[in-house]
Amino acid sequence: MRFLTALATLAFATAKPIMANPTWTDTPSNPSTILSHKGLTVSVYHLPPHPVSYQSTTNLTFSPTAFTLIHDATSAILIDSPATLAQGHELAAWIKSTIPGKKLRGVMVTHGHGDHFFASPQVLSEVGDGSSKIYVDGKVLEHMRQQYEPEFYGSFWGSLFPGGQIDTSTNITDEVVSLLDDADPKVLLDSGTEIKVVNVGQGDTHNSTVIHVPSLDLVVGGDVVYGSCHQLLVEDATPELRQAWRDSLEEVHKLKPTVVVPSHMLPDEDYGVEHVAETRRYIDTWEKARAKSESWEELEGGMKEAFPGRSGSFILRWSSQAPFGADF
Numbered sequence: 001m002r003f004l005t006a007l008a009t010l011a012f013a014t015a016k017p018i019m020a021n022p023t024w025t026d027t028p029s030n031p032s033t034i035l036s037h038k039g040l041t042v043s044v045y046h047l048p049p050h051p052v053s054y055q056s057t058t059n060l061t062f063s064p065t066a067f068t069l070i071h072d073a074t075s076a077i078l079i080d081s082p083a084t085l086a087q088g089h090e091l092a093a094w095i096k097s098t099i100p101g102k103k104l105r106g107v108m109v110t111h112g113h114g115d116h117f118f119a120s121p122q123v124l125s126e127v128g129d130g131s132s133k134i135y136v137d138g139k140v141l142e143h144m145r146q147q148y149e150p151e152f153y154g155s156f157w158g159s160l161f162p163g164g165q166i167d168t169s170t171n172i173t174d175e176v177v178s179l180l181d182d183a184d185p186k187v188l189l190d191s192g193t194e195i196k197v198v199n200v201g202q203g204d205t206h207n208s209t210v211i212h213v214p215s216l217d218l219v220v221g222g223d224v225v226y227g228s229c230h231q232l233l234v235e236d237a238t239p240e241l242r243q244a245w246r247d248s249l250e251e252v253h254k255l256k257p258t259v260v261v262p263s264h265m266l267p268d269e270d271y272g273v274e275h276v277a278e279t280r281r282y283i284d285t286w287e288k289a290r291a292k293s294e295s296w297e298e299l300e301g302g303m304k305e306a307f308p309g310r311s312g313s314f315i316l317r318w319s320s321q322a323p324f325g326a327d328f
Contacts, residue, residue: 032044032045032094032098033098034259034261034271035216035218035259037215037216038215039072039073039191040070040071040072040189040191040193040213040215040216041070041071041072042068042069042070042213042216042218042259042261043068043069043071043098043099044066044067044068044069044261044271045066045067045068045069045091045094045095045098046064046065046066046265046266046267047064047065047066047067047082047087047090047091048064048267049061049062049063049064049311049312050062052160052161052314053159053160053162059313060313060314060317061311061312061313061314062115062160062312062314062315063229063230063264063311063312063314063315064229064264064265064266064267064311064312065080065082065115065116065263065264066227066261066262066263066264066265066267067079067080067081067082067091067263068080068211068220068261069095069098069099070189070193070195070213070216070218071098071099071102071189072189072190072191072193073102073190073191074102074103074190074191075102075103075104075105075189075190075191076095076099076102076103076104076105076189077104077105077106077107077108077187077189077195078095078104078106078107078108078123079107079108079110079211079220079222079261080107080108080109080110080116080117080222080263081107081109081116081117081118081119081120081122081123082115082116082118082119083114083115083118083119083157083161083165083166084118084119084161084165084166085119085122085165085166085167086165087119088119088120088122088123088126089122089126091119091123092122092123092126092127093126095123095127096126096127103129103132103190104124104127104128104129104132105132105133105187105189106124106128106132106133106134106135106178106187107120107123107124107132107133107134107135108134108135108136108187108195108197108211109134109135109136109140109144110140110208110209110210110211110220110222110223110224110263111140111143111203111205111207111208111209111222111223112140112141112142112143112144112145112146112147112205112207113143113147113205113223114144114147114153114157114166116222116223116263117134117144117172118147118157118166118167118172119166119167120134120172121167121170121172122167133177133178134172134177134178135177135178135179135180135187135197136177136178136179136180137179137180137185137197137199137207137209138179138180138182139199139207140199140207140208140209141173141177141179142207143205143206143207144172144173144177145173148168148171148173153168180197185197185198185199193213193215194213194214194215195211195213196211196212196213196214197209197210197211197212198210198211198212198251198255200224200247200248200251200252201244201247201248201251202236202241202244202245202247202248203222203223203224203225203245203248204223204224204226204231204232204233204235204236204245205223205232205235206235208222208223208224208248209222209224210222210224210225210252210255212255212257216259217256217257217258217259218257218258218259218260218261219252219255219257219259219260219261220261220263221252221260221261221262221263221275221276222263223263223264224245224248224249224252224279225249225252225260225262225263225275225276225279226262226263226264226265226275226278226279226282227262227264227265227266227269227275227278228265228266228269228307228309228310228311229262229264229265229266229310229311229312229315230282230303230307230310230311230312230313230315230316230319231279231282231283231286231315231319232315232318232319233283233286233319233322234318234319234322236283237322237323239287242283242287245283246280246283249276249279249280252276253273253276257273258272258273259271259272259273260272260273260275260276262275262279264312266311282307285303285306285307286303286319289302289303289306290323295324296320296321296323296324296326297320299320299323299324300316300317300320303316303320304316
């Protein structure tokens with residue numbers, strides 16, 4: 001199914017609390033705000049894990065997801081949006097309370113998995129002003145279109161979120177998407193702040209991007225950089241693909257961020273650069289566990305033991321079963 005280098009210098013000891021940077025002099029007032037600096041603010045909304053029913057399996061949870069809002073005095077950009085209408089409504093309410101009086105310029109989508117864009121029309125209908133757009137890289141758009149293919153949508157997303165939880169009446173790839181300029185993929189806030197898209201290639205899926213705000217030393221990691229959630233490895237089935245993911249992490253490292261927001265993380269985590277190295281460590285650990293496991297149960301158990309604090313049991317189950325041709 002198609003839902004389907006070295007970082008040695010990135011030692012865990014180098015991670016710094018984000019507000020300790022002496023150049024960031026402003027103090028955030030909103031509890032969801034992770035930094036404020038020279039008129040720019042970054043706020044993060046944490047969608048909690050939630051139960052999913054996939055075919056015969058009902059006791060698993062979908063990973064928690066973080067959605068990042070970058071704003072200046074008058075405008076804002078949202079990075080990704082959730083899957084369901086209800087989640088989109090809750091996110092929109094948070095945006096209204098976080099940036100009252102500011103214009104939401106639009107949503108930037110990091111990659112083509114539906115849990116990062118399906119609810120974008122819902123969010124924009126509640127918070128946008130009619131001119132708000134959904135901004136995507138061209139290769140990301142190609143992947144987004146696959147998510148709407150009837151056979152795949154019905155067997156995967158329709159099974160995960162049944163009963164009309166996801167709006168299928170609007171295929172956003174046909175109606176409201178604005179393609180970014182391949183030569184200079186970025187969106188500007190009213191202040192002129194650049195919100196850049198960096199296509200790094202492989203993350204937990206192909207054609208993945210990260211969002212870079214150079215003036216804040218900020219990277220929003222999409223599904224390239226993970227927090228304390230089990231990582232999807234279904235689409236990284238070969239050593240070459242897993243190495244490509246490691247190479248993408250090196251590209252993130254080269255951006256020299258001091259603030260990193262993974263799209264799948266727990267709300268009590270820091271936003272430090274250590275997430276990049278931890279994402280690589282998970283890939284390395286999973287590869288070793290897979291090589292010595294004789295069943296998906298053994299692989300799943302080994303990853304639970306190695307990463308006992310990680311969330312997202314559905315993703316772990318799926319990633320563990322895939323190499324053995326097992327199904328739910």
